Amino acid sequence: MKTMTDTNVVLVTGGSGYVASFCIGQLLNAGWTVRTTVRSLSREAEVRETLSKLSPHGDRLSIFAADLNGDAGWRAAADGCQGVLHVASPLPSANPKSDDELVRPARDGALRVLTAARDAGVKRVVMTSSTAAVCYGRGGRREPFTEADWSDPKDRRDSSAYERSKMIAERAAWDWRAAEGGAMELVTICPGAVLGPVLGRDFSASIDIVRKLMDGSLPGLPRFGWPLVDVRDIADLHVRALNSPVSAGKRYIGAGPFFWMSDIADVLRRELPDARIPKTKLADWTVRLSANFDPVVKERLFELGKERPVSAQLARTELGWSPRTSEATIIDTAKSLMAAGQVKG
Numbered sequence: 001m002k003t004m005t006d007t008n009v010v011l012v013t014g015g016s017g018y019v020a021s022f023c024i025g026q027l028l029n030a031g032w033t034v035r036t037t038v039r040s041l042s043r044e045a046e047v048r049e050t051l052s053k054l055s056p057h058g059d060r061l062s063i064f065a066a067d068l069n070g071d072a073g074w075r076a077a078a079d080g081c082q083g084v085l086h087v088a089s090p091l092p093s094a095n096p097k098s099d100d101e102l103v104r105p106a107r108d109g110a111l112r113v114l115t116a117a118r119d120a121g122v123k124r125v126v127m128t129s130s131t132a133a134v135c136y137g138r139g140g141r142r143e144p145f146t147e148a149d150w151s152d153p154k155d156r157r158d159s160s161a162y163e164r165s166k167m168i169a170e171r172a173a174w175d176w177r178a179a180e181g182g183a184m185e186l187v188t189i190c191p192g193a194v195l196g197p198v199l200g201r202d203f204s205a206s207i208d209i210v211r212k213l214m215d216g217s218l219p220g221l222p223r224f225g226w227p228l229v230d231v232r233d234i235a236d237l238h239v240r241a242l243n244s245p246v247s248a249g250k251r252y253i254g255a256g257p258f259f260w261m262s263d264i265a266d267v268l269r270r271e272l273p274d275a276r277i278p279k280t281k282l283a284d285w286t287v288r289l290s291a292n293f294d295p296v297v298k299e300r301l302f303e304l305g306k307e308r309p310v311s312a313q314l315a316r317t318e319l320g321w322s323p324r325t326s327e328a329t330i331i332d333t334a335k336s337l338m339a340a341g342q343v344k345g
Contacts, residue, residue: 008031008032008033008082008083009032009033009034009035009080009081009082010027010032010033010034010035010081010082010083010084010085010242011034011035011036011037011077011078011081011083011084011085011117011122012024012027012034012035012036012037012084012085012087013036013037013066013077013084013085013086013087013088013113014036014037014038014087014088014089015036015037015038015047015051015063016038016043016046016047016050017087017088018194018199018203018204018231019087019128019191019194019204019231019234019235019238020036020085020087020088021047021050021051021054021199022054022196022231022232022234022235023085023087023235023238023239024036024051024054024055024061025051025054025055025235026054026232026235026236026239027239028051028054028055028057028058028060028061029054029055029057030239032060033060033062034060034061034062035061035062035063035064035077035081036061036062036063036064037063037064037065037066037073037074037077037088038063038064038065038066039065039066039067040065041063041065044063046200047063048061048063049200050199050200053199054199064076064077068088068089068090068105068106068108068109068112068113069105069108069109070112071112074112074113074115074116075116075119075120077116078113078116078117078119078120078122079120080120081117081120081122082122082123082124083122083123083124083125083126083242084113084117084122084124084125084126085125085126085127085128085238085242086110086113086114086125086126086127086128087128087238088109088113089106089109089128089165089166089169090102090105090106090109090165096161098161099161099164099165101161102161102162102164102165103161103164103165103168103169106165106166106168106169107165107168107169107172109169110127110169110170110172110173111172111173111176113125113127114127114173114176114177114181114184114186115176115180117184118180118181118182118184122184123184123185124184124185124186124187124242124248125184125185125186125187126187126188126189126238126241126242127170127173127186127187127188127189128188128189128191128238129166129169129170129188129189129190129251130163130166130170130190130191131145131190131191131192131227131253131255131308131310132151132159132162132163132166132167133150133151133163133166133167133169133170133171133190134146134147134149134150134151134190134253134310135149135151135308135310136151136152136155136158136159136163136167136308137151137152137153137154137155137158137159137163137167138151138152138155138158139158139306140305140306140307140308141307141308141309142307142309143309144309144310144311145253145308145309145310145311146253146310146311146313146314147190147250147251147252147253147314150167150171151163151166151167152167153167153168157302158302158306159302160299160300160302170188170190170251173186173188174186174188185248185249186248186249187241187242187247187248187249187250187251187252188250188251188252189234189237189238189241189251189252189254190251190252190253190254190255190310191229191234191254191255192226192227192228192229192253192254192255192256192310193206193209193226193227193228193229193255194206194207194229194230194231194234195207195209195210195228195229195230195231195329195330195332195333196230196231196232196329196332196333196336197231197232197332197333197336198333198336198337198340198342204231206226206228207333207337209226209261209264210264210268210330210333210334210337211337211342211343213261213264213265213268213277213278214268214275214276214277214334214337214338214343214344215342215343215344216276218278219278219280219282220278220279220280220281220282220286221260221261221262221265221278221279221280221281221282222261222282222284222287222297222304223260223261223262223281223282223284223287223304223305224260224261224300224303224304225258225259225260225261225263225303225306225307225308226258226259226308227255227256227257227258227259227308227309227310228255228256228257228259228264228326228329228330229254229255229256229323229326229329230323230324230328230329230332232324233254233321233323233324233329234254236321236323237252237254237315237319237321237323240315240319240320240321241319244318244319246318246319247318247319250314250318252312252314252315252318252319252321253310253311253312253314253315254312254315254321254323255310255312256312256323256325256326256329257309257326258307258308258309258310259326259330260307262281264330265277265278265279267326267327267330267331268330268331268334271327271330271331271334272331272334275334284304284305287301287304288301288304
């Protein structure tokens with residue numbers, strides 16, 4: 001893989017998405033010529049406006065129309081590229097009626113991108129997976145999960161359709177690479193819950209964790225928790241994986257320590273003393289009772305009380321990844337939400 005120069009071209013899928021935006025910004029600032037995809041070119045102006053907040057080099061960005069649900073546009077977007085960051089993935093706004101609503105576009109979309117990249121002569125694809133593909137379907141544990149661990153999509157008591165879509169899509173990508181990938185290299189990145197500065201209306205669903213703690217919509221603190229990562233750091237990890245001579249054929253976890261919701265609330269309360277952050281820890285039975293009236297909570301009950309720490313040691317040692325602290329990320333997220341008028345200070 002060549003090092004980054006202004007003659008190299010990279011495709012980043014899902015250009016209107018939160019993680020993809022930061023990947024594009026970092027690549028443009030590092031000298032790459034970047035292509036990205038959106039489902040409809042009607043969003044091009046909006047995407048360019050958002051990305052202008054991250055890089056002044058929008059003249060090196062081209063935008064193509066391509067949808068995970070269809071073949072059109074992918075080969076044209078990939079032609080002439082040295083690398084691809086496949087970041088686009090479906091994310092539900094509500095509980096889907098069946099797994100297929102998420103699994104099919106996640107799995108089939110990944111295979112479309114991989115096939116187009118191989119046929120275009122791309123050298124390396126870095127695919128965004130998730131810790132959902134690492135540490136679900138097996139319950140919680142104190143020992144950190146690593147890249148050697150795989151979630152079990154057959155255990156529907158310890159996952160939702162979203163987790164299962166990430167598990168199945170990443171497995172399908174690795175199986176495709178072994179059977180049909182030829183000389184093209186594959187790397188996968190498994191982020192935790194992605195927080196960080198908001199740029200516009202498209203941002204990580206995980207940011208709702210901080211927003212709900214600040215906007216008064218939570219009566220207390222249920223025992224939900226996640227390993228956290230900053231969007232700027234997960235973008236950096238993608239770029240490192242794209243360039244490193246040692247990353248081909250590997251998966252990397254990108255996440256910091258596990259934080260319970262009460263831990264996140266403690267950070268917010270300590271650093272933003274004027275914010276009205278809930279203090280009361282909710283008993284599990286209270287959360288289970290409330291789930292009868294809240295479909296979102298009901299969908300996530302399998303997470304209640306389960307600790308799922310992960311280790312990002314491989315990314316640190318092999319790729320030199322050095323993420324900021326989770327505390328700093330939480331505060332940056334909160335201040336960004338206040339500055340954007342999403343919550344009151």
